[in-house]
Amino acid sequence: MEANQGTSQETSVKHQDLSDGGMMHVARAQDQEEEEEEEEEEEENSFTIRRTKSGSIKDTLMYAVPLSASAQALDALVLDSGPEQDPQTITASPSRHRTKGKSKLQLVACTGLECEVMDLRNGQIFLPPFAKTSVRFEWTEPPERALVVIKPGERATEDALLEAAAVLRGCGVRVHVEQAVMEALERRGHAPEGPGRLTREAADLASRFELWVPGTHHIDFIVTLGGDGTVLWVSSLFPRGVPPVLSFAMGTLGFLTSFPFSHHEQHLNEVCRGDRYLSLRTRMRCKLYSYHHGRHQGREGGGASASTTVSREELVGTYIVLNEVSVNRSPSSNLVDIDLFCDGVPVTKVQADGVLVSTPTGSTAYSLAAGGSVVHPAVSAMLLTPICPHSLSFRPLLFPDAVTLQLQIPHLSRGRGTCVVAFDGKHKFEMGPGDCVTIQMSPHPLPSVVCKTDTEDWFQSLKGGLHWNRPNEEMRKPSSMMSSKGSGREKELLHKIGSSHL
Secondary structure (H helix, E strand, C coil): CHHHHHHHHHHHHHHHHHHHHHHHHHHHHHHHHHHHHHHHHHHHHCCEEEEEECCCHHHHCCCCCCCCHHHHHHHHHHCCCCCCCCHHHHHHCHHHCCCCCCCCCEEEEECCCEEEEEECECCECCCCCCCCCCEEECCCCCCCEEEEEECCCCHHHHHHHHHHHHHHHHCCCEEEECHHHHHHHHHHCCCCCECCECCHHHHHHHHCCEECCCCCCCCCEEEEEECHHHHHHHHHHCCCCCCCEEEEECCCCCCCCCEEHHHHHHHHHHHHHCCEEEEEECCEEEEEEEEEEEEEEEECCCCCEEEEEEEEEEEEEEEEECCEEEEEECCCCCCEEEEEEECCEEEEEEEEEEEEEECCHHHHCHHHHCCCCCCCCCCCEEEEEEEEECCCCCCCEEEECCCEEEEECCCCCCCCCCEEEEECCCEEEEECCCCEEEEEECCCCEEEECCCCHHHHHHHHHHHHCCCCHHHHHHHHHHHHHCCCCCHHHHHHHHHHHHCCC
16 A cells, blocks of 8 residues: 555656646747747848759659650750860761850849859750659668657557557657647546546556657657648648658548558658658748728827828738648628739739639648649649639649749728638638738648658559549459459459449
8 A cells, every 4th residue: 555655646746747847848839939930030031042053864863763765865965074076076077066165154043042043064054853752861860759649539549659659669769749648648547546646557658758849859750640630730830840750541531641550660660760761742831911901099299189091911920831721701602802912913813712722732632622733742833723713714823832922802802701711721810801811832841751752652642542543444444354264253243343433
C-alpha cells in the first residue's frame, strides 16, 4: 500500500510538473510567434540577386532518367565544350556552324522575392526545367526528435502511435506529441484516481512521449497517422518551414498518404537513415483585409463640429493554405460579384456562386468537384476555378507562382449580400463590400516523403482514389480475359465487373 501511495504521489508531482512545463511552453511559443512575424516581415521586404549560368538538362536530374533525342540535341547545342574549330572548317561545314566568343546578351529574370541574372552561352537562350520532381534528403547528423500527429480519441490510431513510437525510440529518436494527444493517452489506461493523480498504466503511457507546443522544440521530421485531414493539420501547425512529413494511410481517402502502416517499421527506419525522396508540395500565403468606411467626428478651428470620411484597410490575419482558398456566396441564393486582380492589374469580374484558388495539391479536392483541372504536384502554379459561373465561357485558369492574386468584393456590390471566405475549409470569415484577400505562393512548401517517386505516387493516388480512367480499362478486361483459360465462375465475375461500368 505504501509503495502504491508513493507511486501515485510521484505521478501526481510529475503531472503537476507537466502542467507547469506546459505553461512555460505556451509562453515560449508566444515569444516564438512574435519572432516569426518579424522574420516574415523581413522576408517579404528582402530582395536578393543571384547570378547563374545556363546548364545541362541532365544536371537537374537526381536519379537516372533516359534523355530523349530532342533533349540530347538540346544539350549538344547549349553545351559546346569541344575544342575551337578552324574558321575555314566552319565555313566549309555550314551545317555545324556555331557562333563563338563572349555573348553580348544576358537575361534578368525577376520574381517577387529575388532577381536572377542569367549569363547565356553563345548568346542562346536556354530555359532549364524549374519543377523539382526528384528531391532526396540526407541527414548531416542523426535525427533526434520526431513529432507524431494523430487525431486523438481514435483507438486504432492510438495503437498505431504506440507501435510507431517503439520503432522510433529504437532508432534513438525522441517522440513528441501534442497536448490533446498526451491527454488522450493519459485517459487511455483507466480513470484518474483523483484530482491530479494518474494510474500507473496511464502514467507509463504518458512517460513514453514528450509534450510538444509549437515553437518550443526543433522537430527533425513528422509522422502522421490518419488521412489527408491530418496532413492539412500539420500544414497549419508549421506556417513557415516544415520538416519532412511521413504520412501513413489510416483514413478514408489517401491522396497525401502513400504509405501503408503494415510496413511502418521498414519505412520509419529508412526515414531515420535519410534514404528517401520528397515531394515539395507548394503552399499559398493568404492575407485577409477588412475595409472600414465611416465618418469621423471632429472640430474645426472655430469650434464648430465637422465630419470627415475615413476609409482604411485592416489586416485580419495571414493564413497558410495547402489545398485552396474559397470565396463563395453566403446562405443567400444570389450570385456574387468578385473583382479579380493579378499583380494589381484588373483581370475580370467574377459573377458566380464563388471562386476557388487552389494549389496543385488542392486540384484533386474542391477544385476538381467544381470542374477544375488536375495538376501534377510538382507544377508550381495557382489554379483559379469558378464555382457555377454565370458565363459558360469562364473556364479555369492557371497562374504562375510569381504573381499575386487579389479577390475583392466590390464597394458597390448592388445589394447581392456578403461572401464567406474559407482557408482550407477551416478558418471562415464573412466578407463585405471593400474586403479583399491577397494570395501568393509561399516560399515554404510541405515536403512530403514519397513511397516510390513523385509521379508514381501521384498517379497511384489518382487511380486508387478517383479511379482515374478506370472504366475503359475495366470494360476491355472481360473481352480479353474471356478468351483465356479460366473457370466459368471467373468469367461470370469478370462479365459482371465489365457490365457495371456500362
